[in-house]
Amino acid sequence: MQPPAKADEEVPVLIVGGGGAGLTASMLLGRQGIRHLLVSARPQTSDLPKAHVLNQRAMEVLEDAGVAAAIEQRSTPAANMAATAYYAGFTGTDPDLGRCLARLECWGAGGADENWRAASPWRQLNLPQIRLEPLLKQRAEEISPGAIRFGHELVGLEQDSDGVRATIRDIATDRRYVVGCPYLLGADGGRTVAGLAGVGYEGLGVVTQTATLHVSADLSPWAPDPDVLIRWIFSPQAGTLVVLVPMGPEQWGPHSEEWVIHLNYPAGDPRAQSDAQVEADARRALGLADVPMKIHKTTRWSVDAVMASAFRAGRVFLLGDAAHRHPPTGGLGLTSAIHDAQNLCWKLALVLGGHASPSLLDTYQDERRPVDERNAERSLENALNHFQVAAALGVDPGNSPEQNLASLRRMWSGRPQDAAHRSAALRAMRAQSMEFGELNVEYGYCYASAAVVPDASAAPPSADDIRVYQPGTRPGAPLPHAWIDDEDGVRRPIKDLVAPGRFLLIAGEDGGPWCEAARVLAEETGLPLDAVRIGHLDGDLFDPRCTWLRHREITSAGAMLVRPDRFIGWRHMTMAGNPREELASALGQVLGRQLAPAR
Secondary structure (H helix, E strand, O other): OOOOOOOOEEOOEEEEOOOHHHHHHHHHHHHOOOOEEEEEOOOOOOOOOOOOEEOHHHHHHHHHOOOHHHHHHHOOOHHHOOEEEEEEOOOOOOOOOOEEEEEEEOOOHHHOOHHHHHHOOOOOEEOOHHHHHHHHHHHHHHHOOOOEEEOEEEEEEEEEOOEEEEEEEEOOOOEEEEEEEOEEEEOOOOOOHHHHHOOOEEEEEEEEEEEEEEEEOOOHHHOOOOOEEEEEEEEOOOOEEEEEEEEEOOOOHHHOOEEEEEEEEOOOOHHHHOHHHHHHHHHHHHOOOOOOOEEEEEEEEEEEEEEEOOOEEOOEEEOHHHOEEOOOOOOOHHHHHHHHHHHHHHHHHHHHOOOOOHHHHHHHHHHHHHHHHHHHHHHHHHHHHHHHHHHHHOOOOOOOHHHHHHHHHOOOOOOHHHHHHHHHHHHHHHOOHHHHOOHHHHHOOOOOOOOOOOOOOOOOOOOOOOOOOOOOOOOOOEOOOOEEEOOOOOEEEHHHHOOOOOEEEEEOOOOHHHHHHHHHHHHHHOOOEEEEEEEOOOOOEEOOOOHHHHHHOOOOOOEEEEOOOOEEEEEEOOOOOOHHHHHHHHHHHHHOOOOOOOO
16 A cells, blocks of 8 residues: 655645635635645636626625625726626628617616625626636635745545645656645646545536627627626527626727627537637527627537536535536526635634634535525526526527517517517516526525524515515524624624624624623633624614614524624524523534533
8 A cells, every 4th residue: 555645835725726715715814814835737817708707796706715706896887887788780781780689787787786785885897707706816815924825736636534735846846746635626627636535517408508709899789788797699690599798898888808708509519629610600509600709719518507426525625616516597597606715614614723623614505505506596597587588589690680589579570469469578587587686696695504404483574585685683694784883983894793704693772681791701712702782872882873783683582603704603683591501502503512601
């Protein structure tokens, strides 16, 4: 039997992969003082402008990492991402081409939707990965100088009950070295880590094949709607759906300097493999035969969903695309990766700091896999509904361009015989609020694991499980958003009361004994635990709009425990006979260890 390789370097955590998941994990671990190393086989960050939507909770996590302000500065302005729209072609010789068929508000309507404003202090942002990842990398390097190594690939992995030994190759010099670590995070998109750790993948379904062109072109004469982020263009020339998305970087809306064009092909269609053919197909479908267009890159990918059979294999954890891959519809892939990193990193920090049992790490898969699987399924459903829209419109590649345009004209003909056709098509388009108004999918999920102490309360009924998010404090739910004042009237979101890597006990205005119990418990155990009373008239901090009062679901003498990831871990509706004992029991369950009795 081969003896284990001797480690040349030792770190508590090795991260393999330098995309959104890996860089977020690096930033969060670094902010919590956890020494680590990140290696990526790529020479630099992504050269693909693929994932671009950053939902509200993702922005909250990125704010924890200290990079949100830089992202906001580069993001699409709110005025240029308030809507999405459907069009009858793009341009061409017929004057009806480019006509808008319908428009929907998207992702909080650029901050105008009160439901989205009530969910978070952040609005949804939009920044292509090609511009996002350099900001993440720069911030990760600021937090952990010398710990980010691009051009270094994982070539071997072995683990036992004591730790992991990873063999890394410096691609530039071909030097190999061994890194020893208690834990390894696989964030490499599924390229290497999963296979070496013995984890397989399960497909949830394939919708179609897509070719994407990243281009520089002036499309402003035919893209007149400045508030539209994504254009869904039903091309009569090609009989298919073409998706057009601005990519900035300095101008957005119609005057964006760069764009991506997505074309769908049947699986195995040889046309999709030729760059020249894909360009010709895009020009024909959009009516842009002679328009100057610089093509930066042409890529191909499957519109499918894939889940890892396990998110953990011993001391190896998978996150982001290494754990789950989604169609881009809904923008749930990158944001899910960011949420994976948040969920795992606070647990690693507490385990490595000696505050929690290693069993806490088992809850990563228990909590994230159901959410990620739902997100993957939702992404598939979002993609499939676009084909329902095409069918309702009567646009088909088997038709002639004239037949497709005749079907599209039924949308505005005004003829009584076309009324039912128009209504059915508009309904199919409205149904795409499942993609652009999925607030409960993005924000309303609830964890169930050993790191959540249930209180026997039933899940509240939902008016719409996809679109309607109802804030609450049932254990496992995210901390509801509310604006909180101090005595000087300085206002901040309640989420900011949760310090990185620390628990927060929130009590009602009459919950002083709970706060005292938390203070004593933190002093006795060394746990990272803070406490605060919040009320409208009384407390340590104040609820000026009574928003917290409406959402807290505890009495003025009750309390709840908020985990470092801002999910509710436990709550007690009223005062307890022995607050310290109740709180110690709850924290002990979350941390997977028994806390010492009172001295």
